[in-house]
Amino acid sequence: MIITKKKSFSKILECLQERGQIYLFGCNSCAEQCETGGEREVKEMVALLEKQGKKVTGSSIPDETCYSMLIKKHFRENKEAIAETDAFLVLACGAGVKAVADAAGDAQPVFPALDSLYLANVTRYGHFFEGCSLCGDCVLGETGGICPHTLCPKGLLNGPCGGMANGKCEVNMENDCVWIVIYRRLKAQGRLDVLKKIAPPKDYSNSIKPRMLVVESRAKK
Ligand code: SF4
Ligand code: SF4
Numbered sequence: 001m002i003i004t005k006k007k008s009f010s011k012i013l014e015c016l017q018e019r020g021q022i023y024l025f026g027c028n029s030c031a032e033q034c035e036t037g038g039e040r041e042v043k044e045m046v047a048l049l050e051k052q053g054k055k056v057t058g059s060s061i062p063d064e065t066c067y068s069m070l071i072k073k074h075f076r077e078n079k080e081a082i083a084e085t086d087a088f089l090v091l092a093c094g095a096g097v098k099a100v101a102d103a104a105g106d107a108q109p110v111f112p113a114l115d116s117l118y119l120a121n122v123t124r125y126g127h128f129f130e131g132c133s134l135c136g137d138c139v140l141g142e143t144g145g146i147c148p149h150t151l152c153p154k155g156l157l158n159g160p161c162g163g164m165a166n167g168k169c170e171v172n173m174e175n176d177c178v179w180i181v182i183y184r185r186l187k188a189q190g191r192l193d194v195l196k197k198i199a200p201p202k203d204y205s206n207s208i209k210p211r212m213l214v215v216e217s218r219a220k221k
Contacts, residue, residue, distance in 0.1 A: 001030040002093040003128050004037065004114040009048055012089065015111040019087035022049055023057045025074075025100050027065035027092035033122070036114050037065075037091030045091060045113065057081045065096030071103045089113050136206030142194050144185030149202065151178040157199040 016022065024042055031037025039061055046056045058081030060074040075082055087109050090097045093116040101110040120128035133150045139157065140147060149155050153171040159179030163170025167180045186192050 001033060001120055001122060001128070002095070003117040003120045003130075004031050004034050004093050005117060006036050006041075007113055007115055012111070012113055013052060016049075016054070016087055016089070019109070020053070021055050021057050021084055021086045023078075023082055023085040023088050024059040025065055025071075025088060025090045025092060025096065026059065026061035027096050028061050029064045029066075031065070031092045031096070031114065032061075033126075034128070037061075037096075041091055045089065049089075057085045065090065065092035066099055068099040068102060071099040075103045087111060134207070135202060135204075136211070137203045139199065142197070142199065143182045144189065144191075146178060146182050146185060148178050148182065151181075155202075157202060 024045055026032070026037040026039065026042040028038060031041075032039075035041065042059050042061055046059065049056055058078050060078060062070045062074055064070060085108065088100050088104055089111050090100050091113045092100075093114065094112065095116075097110060097112045104110050118130040119132055119134060121131045123129050130150060132147055135149050139149070148157055148159060152159060152161075153169065154161060156179070159182075160177045161170070161179075164177040164180065165173075167176055169175045169177045183192070183195065186194055
């Protein structure tokens with residue numbers, strides 16, 4: 001899931017400036033779980049904006065705000081309120097903001113209320129951990145399912161570096177060096193021979209942006 005954090009309200013007001021008729025979008029998926037864009041946060045935002053003299057023309061909390069088709073449906077279903085709107089404020093990740101901006105078209109401005117941070121595993125309810133940076137060239141088969149590109153602050157694909165001390169990372173001594181964690185896991189699997197191979201430099205051509213995917217079998221439906 002995508003982790004988000006709230007922007008400060010003063011920054012949001014700065015973006016909205018003279019805009020007085022605001023329509024809000026939340027997100028009932030990742031942002032709801034981060035407590036940044038669910039029903040409660042949308043209600044809180046409505047109250048804050050109204051206190052500043054803004055009119056909230058309406059709000060939607062789609063199941064997934066990154067789902068562009070769903071956003072278009074919300075636009076159709078709320079067209080009267082949206083016709084009175086002079087700006088949208090989106091409490092969702094950047095993909096959600098883009099989906100709303102595309103549906104709004106060129107004339108109506110769209111502003112993010114959140115900052116998008118990273119892709120995370122949910123380790124426990126309310127606990128999130130960054131485990132993958134979506135590099136497009138996955139090496140986890142050689143690293144025991146642990147990502148050095150993400151978990152080593154230097155992104156080293158051959159480690160550990162010379163700064164590792166007593167199994168800890170020189171960048172943050174609170175953390176285990178990820179290469180020691182990888183070593184222990186591969187040892188437990190009887191696969192230490194994997195570490196004898198020097199990993200080649202990452203192929204960044206796999207992550208040239210923007211990336212796009214069409215799943216042909218689904219696209220035909
Ligand atoms: S190697 Fe790349 S794709 Fe694989 S987990 Fe790490 S960042 Fe994600
Ligand atoms: S100590 Fe380990 S995790 Fe930290 S920067 Fe060096 S190789 Fe990366």
